[in-house]
Every structure is written in structure tokens, then in C-alpha cells.
Amino acid sequence: MTVMSYAESVLSLLPPVVAIVLAILTRRVLVSLGLGIVAGILLLSDFSPLDACQLLGERVVALVWSDGAPNSWNLYILGFLVLLGMITALISASGAARAFADWARGRIRNKRDAQLLTLFLGCVVFIDDYFNSLVVGSIARPLTDRYYVSRAKLAYLLDSTAAPVCVISPVSSWGAYIIALIGGILASHGVSDTGHLAVFIQLIPMNFYAIFALAMLLCVVLFGLDVGAMRRHEQFAQRGNLYDETKGVPPGSNVELPEEGSGKVAGLFVPIGVLVLATVSFMIGSGAMALADAGLPFSLIGAFEKTDVGASLFFGALLGLSATLALVLWQGMAPRLVKRASVQGARSMVPALYILLFAWTIAGIIGELGTGKYMASLAGGNLPFALLPALMFVLAGLTAFATGTSWGTFGIMLPIAADMAMGSHSAMMLPMLASVLAGAVFGDHCSPISDTTILSSTGASCHHIDHVLTQLPYALIVAFISLVGYTVMGVTESVWAGFGVASLTFVLAVLWLKHKSGARD
Template identity: 40%
Template sequence: MQHKFLKRSFSFLLLFFTFSICLFANEEAEYVPKLYGTFWALMPPIIAIVLALITKEAYSSLFIGIVSGGIFYAGANLEKVTLHVLNDGLITVLSDSNNVGIIIFLVILGTMVALMNKAGGSKAFGVWASKKIKTRVGAQLATIVLGCLIFIDDYFNCLTVGSVMYPITDKHNISRAKLAYLIDATAAPVCIIAPVSSWAAAVSGFVPGEDGFAVFIKAIPYNFYALFTIFMLLMIAILNVDYGPMAKHELNALKGDLFSDGRSQEKKDNKEEENTKGTVLDLVVPIIFLIIFCITGMIYTGGFFSGTGFVEAFSNSVASQGLAIGSMFALILAVIFYVARRSLTFKECMDSIPEGFQAMVPAILILTFAWSLKAMTDSLGAAPYVAGMMEHAAGGLVNMLPAIIFLVGCGLAFATGTSWGTFGILIPIVVAVFEHDPHMMIISISACMAGAVCGDHCSPISDTTIMASAGSQCNHVAHVYTQLPYALTAAAISFVSYVLIGYTKSWFIAFPVGIIGVIVVLIFAKKRTQK
């Protein structure tokens, strides 16, 4: 009897707890914050960005932005705020396989840079390049050309170009902030107009009911921000123009302070004895390994070795996984290469792993905070809020819509730190609005892509901006506020060009006006800075 009573009691308790768990799970699943889908959804990143620009300190600014997102989500409930920030923010983003792939790629690339430096490859390349590149203009143009050639992926671009070019730019007293700008401005802007890149694949997937790749190709000439940024880079290098905070950094670099914080002399004083037996091959061969295997890794994730075509494999590729796989094989071959050449011992190669990890810790920490901040923004419904705004605007000034889309794309990418998320929100809306006007649809999709790249380029919480800082070993906030005037210049000229093309529908009017605008602004800036 007692046994039956206990059994029934246990069954009742089990049923009660099961019901309770289901009830609370449903409540949790159905929980919608009061501020969901409102302007407040954009406040956490705005708080973080403003604080970073004011305090010049990234870590605390990003963390305060994350916590503010948790407060907006959960209200005054301290427990819910804490769990949301930790579980839905930091822990979730570090559990995401794509994010982990990016972190692995960062660590491996940091290790390869440490190997190249220890083997003397970077020093040998700097000596060789100094015989070929004899001026500051030549060093900047070489950086731009290399950045344009590595168009496969923006992460890969930022870190590879920085590793290869900093010995040359250092030799010509070009500030690390300027190097970071050259890297950043040839990363996303180049990838967004390169047909074979991870960005082309992303955009192609966001065009419902259309041939995404064909739309991407047609949109390239109208991507004014990317084209004007690359043209502006060339003019800045050739005309030797610097303005805003960058002018101060370049002046300090000419005096020997590449970081504008006294670190150049400190690095000189603490410099370890370099390997003078290294050759250019000790840098070039590992970089070639990296390029070949990273491209192979990307097309592997896209199904190339299962019979999928090359272009389609790129369209289907998962960049973070492909880069992690490719860089891992490149690192293994690089170690074998150095040991076989007796450039380094096996122990020295293994000692480079923690050195590389340590060099990338700042970038990994900022990336983790940036991803967590985006998670807070997503949980507050930033995407539905912006999508609703765009649909409302679409019924108004049709001729102004390309310029409006450009501005909205800038704002959304700046606040969220993601270009691809901006594509996903805005491009389907543009396709729906201009379904019966293919020409305006192409122009507006280009405006969306240009705005997303512009916002991504300016944002302190953008992956690409963080990678550019890491690749050049530049202080992150210094990189942001020195490149901001340049990015805003290209953005303002692009906005005018989108207004013109919205009314004239003519590329032959809008594009030349933008090019002339870039030249006029730079000449004016040079005269003003000289005074």
C-alpha cells in the first residue's frame, strides 16, 4: 500500500514538474521585451560607439553597451539582465561554430606572423622591398595594390596585408593608423565589387526570385562608395594628402613615433635579437601556403570537391570554416618548411603558438564583445524596426530612394557592426519595391551594398574594422577616429551621386560628378592642412 502511495506521489510530482517546466519554457519563449522593435533597439551600439569615441577605450565601452542592451531587454530584473548578457550574449557567441572558426583563424594567423618574424622573413622582405620601394608614396601604393589583389575575403585581406606590409611602411615612417586605414579601405570595398569573393556569395543569397550573381555583377558600377573609396586611396597616396587626426599621426610617424603614443621607441628598446639569416622565401612561401589553402578550404565548404562548380562553391562557402581549415593546413606546412630549411627549430616553432595567440588576444576580446553587442541588438528587434522604417519610406520619394537606402544602410551597419546583416534586411525590401523596374532595382541594391560597406567601414564594432586594427597592430580606437573623416568624405560624395542617379538614371552623370568631388575635396583638404 505504501509502495503504491509513493509511486503515485512520485508520478504526480513528475507530472507537476513537467507541466511547470513546459509552462515556464513557453513563458520564456513568448517573452517579448517592452522596447522590442523600437528605436531603443539601436541604443546599445550607439552607447558603446559614443563612449568608445569619447573615452578612446574600447573594452569598457563595448561592455557597457552590452549591459545596457541587457537592461533594455529585461528591465530592472537583475537576475534576468545577468542571464541575458551571459547566456544569450557572451556564452552564445562563443559557442557559435562560425565565430569559433574566425577565432581559430586569428590565432593561427598570429602564430604564422610570429613564425615569419622569428625566422627573419619579415626583416628580409623589408630589406628587399626597400631596394624596390624607395618612397612613402610607393609604400602606400604597394599596400593598396596588395589589398586589391587579395579580394577573396575581407578577414583574410586585413590580416595578410598587414603582416606583409608593415615592415615596409615602418621603414618609410608611415604611421600604423595610416596602414590600418589602407588595409581597411581595401578590404570590404574591394570584396564588395569582386565577383569571386565571400561577399559576392553573401549578396547573391539575399536576392529572392532573381539570379543573385547576375544582379551582383550588374550592381558593381553603381557601388559608388566602394569605387570612390578606392579612387580616394590612390589620390591620398599620390597627392600626399592627410587631414583630421590622421595628419597628426603621420606627422608623429615622420618623427619616429609610428603609434603616436611613444610605443615605437619602446619597441625599439625592447626588441629581441632578430634572425639575420632569414630570406624573402621565409615570408613569401608561408603566405602562398596560406592563400592556396584558404581558397581551397572555402571552396571545400561550398561543395567543390563533391561536384559543385567553382563559382557556385564560392557562393555556398562558409568563410569562417574554410579559413580555419585552410590556415590550419598552411600552419602545418609552414612549420615543416621552417624546420626543413633549419630556419627555426621545432621548439621555436611551437613557442610561436602562444606568442601568436597573445598577439591576437585584443582582437579576439573586442570581437567577442562586438558579437555579444549584436546579440543584444537582435534580441531587441533592431532588424524589424529598420525594415518597418524602410517599407514606410518606400511609398514616398521614389527618386530619392537610392540615397535614402544608402543612408539607412550606413546607419544600420554602423550601429550593428555587420554588412551582411544589413544586406539581409534591406535587399529583399528593395527587390519587392522595384519588382517592375529592374534598372532602379539594380541601382537601389547597389546603394544598399554601398551603405552597408560604408557603415561597416566606420563602425568601431565591425569585424573588418577590428581585423584591420589587428593586422596593422594599431590601437583600435585610434584606427577608428583617424579613418572616420576619410570614410565620411567618401560617404558624403556617394550620397550626392545617389541623389543624382535617382533623378537622372544616368551613371555617366552621377559617377563623374563623384570622381570630380573626390579630387576637389582632397585638393581643398591639402591646402587647408598646409596652412
């Protein structure tokens, strides 16, 4: 049997299933990902041990060197993580994080306000999901720690604002990518009377998962809807245990660093401000250069479509680190402490780097096996067109869950959804495209091998599987609400009917969660 006989078959599901099931059962992420990688490599090599070793070596090398050149995307993202770890550690050691928490104490009255501020920051920083999770986590963590918000809750706040906000924001790396995909799809079907941006705007109210995930997050914060594993983590946090200490120190923590007593609030906001402004400037600048090279006029959406996200994050973080070093040295921090904090900050990101490298490896193997294409092939059949939006939502969710990537799911499933709509009922094209976007974000939220989920855990300094398990019940509830909405929308062919029924289902779900959690207004 050759490798091609495994590709795009049911066996292509084996690597992600092994990794995901073992990660949930054993809570040992690296071991689970490693076994998933081994399963995939064996399939790719037709179970030849020698070929498997060679293939594995090639995949490991490809993480940093590919096609005769450095793998710039991976290296830039890894570098960004290390630099951000150094920035966070220096801010903490300078006393700026504590100064911010002290300053906020007179303005942030309680635990709920601390969570609302985090939610607000997550919605404001919508440029990129990686950027959102890590930067907002660095700003919010000192405050949420002060009010004994568990790291698992913080990770949920970060993850449930990152992708849901980015996927409905046209001025973001996600929005630009989706608009570009939509443009290609419309052109291939001869649709030229509607602008690509206008179509994206029309899709926003149809993206039920993104809308109701944000609404659910707000209700969880306002009404204290802590259920299941989240409830346990919040109870432990009230006793001072912000994360499960039996599993060791999570990525991104700097608990061993001493703090200066002369820290200022500016020591937090100036470095983060430089980081944000520099990153956005690099994103627009690199996109503008790409547009110019292609002979295209400048536009903000076009710049975000063509931008080099990885390089922008890295160089933005480099300037952010420079600003941080300048501030802590001006503050008078001892050079020995500066060095110690920088090294400790870089080391704190090592567990996250390992998990991300393993996740990228298994994602590449899954891509070669055609797991996503196999999932997409399940969309065939002679189902009534009224059920197609709901079907595409489910399949996109399963594909993103199995592959760990929203963007890959968009690329695979959006053209299929458009083809199915044009072949059955063209009026359903936009609802089906929206259901793919929604399903991909849902699957990404639930997947332990998703890089966005990994980075949300890192930004919150939370153990990864703890974040996955605490977020899962909320994601599944919102997915059910969305599925109801897409079913009604397909049957009635009315976006607002689907949205209305989904809204009613959402209210009932919140009331049920209030009863389940024993929350009080």
C-alpha cells in the same frame, strides 16, 4: 513592460549608441562595448537584475556553444586569429620579415611605393575581407614600418581595400552571398529573364561608395592627403612612433622577440603562399561538397556561395603554420625561440580576441532587439521615388553603423529596397539595391563595433579607436560624394549621370583635401 515592447523601437538603438559614443569619447573599447552589452541585456530582461545575469551568461556561453553544439564559426575565426598570430611571430623571429624589407628596399624606393604595394596587395587578395585584412597586413607591415608609415595609415589601407574590393567582386565570399540574396529577391518578384550574376555585374558601376573609396585611397597615397588625426599619426611616425605608445602595445605586435640574422625572403612568402593557396582550396572544396550534397552542379560562384569560410580560414592557417614551422626549423632556429615566438604570437592576438568576442556579443543583442529592423522601418513614407536611392544609402549606412555588420544590413535592407522599388518605380530597383550595398560598406567602415574594422586594426597592429578616428574623415567625404551621385541618379534615372556628377564631386573633394593637407605633387 515586456521585452517585446522594446524590440524594433527607438530604445533598441540604445546599446549601439552607448557603445559607439563611449568608445569614441573614452577610447576604451572593451569598457564601452561592455556597457553597451549591459544596456542591451537590461532591455532584453525588462530591467530584471536576475534575468539580466542569466541572459548575459547564456550569451557568453553561446559564443562557444550554441544549440547543443560548438559554435563552429566563432571558434574557427578565433582559432584563425591565434594561428595567424603565431605565423606572424615566427616569420618575424626568423628574420624573414626583415629580409623582405631589406629586399624591397632596392625595389620600393620610398614611402609612397610601400603604400602603393599595400594597396595593390589589398586589391589582389579579394577572396574574403577577414583574410584580406589579416594576411595583407602581415605581408605589408614590415615594409611600411621600414618607411615610417603609421600603423593607422596601414589600417586605413587594409580596411579601405578589404570590403570595397570584396563587395564588387563576384568571386569572393561577399560576392557569392550578395548574388544569393539577389537571386531570392528577383525570384520573389517574378524576375527570371536576367541571370543573378549578370545583375550583380550591373550593380558594380552603381556602387559609388566602393568605387570612390578605392579612388580616394589611391589619391591619399599619391598626393599625401593626410588630414585630421591621420596627419598627426603620420607626423609621429616620421619620428619613429608608428603607433601611440601611451596606449600600450596594440594587438598583433611582437616587439619583444629577437630576430635571427639568417632570415630569407622565402621565409615570408612560402608560409603566406601556403596559407593563401590552402585557404582558397578549402573554400572551393567545402563549397563543392555542399553543392554536391544539395544535388547541384559545380560552379565557382556556387562554391563560394556555399563555402564554409570559417573552417577554410582555420585549416588554411593550420597548413600555413605547419609550413612556417618546417621552414624555421630547417633554417636552424633554436627550439626555445620557436616556442617563445609561437607563444608570443598567440598572446599578441588576445586583445583582438577580447574585442571581437565583445563585438559579437553586442551584435547578437542588437539582433534580438531588432535594431536593424527598426532602422529599416524608417524607410517608410511617401517620399518621391527620385530620392529613394539616396534614402536607402543613408539608412543602410546608419543600420550598418549601429549594428556593426554589412552582411546583416544586406540581409535586412536589400529586400526592403526591392519592395519599395517595385511598389513605386520598378526601374529604380537596381540603383536602390546598389545604394544599399554602398551604404552598408560605408556604415561598416565607420563603426567601432564592426568586426571588419576590428580585424583591420589587428592586421595593421594598430590601436582600434585610432583606426576608426583616422579613417572616419575619408569615409564621410566618400559618403557625401556617393550621396550626391545617388541623388542625381534618382532624379535623372541615369546611372552615368549620377556617376559623372559624383566623379566631378570627387575631383573637387581631392582638390580641397590637397589644400587642407598642404600636400604638394
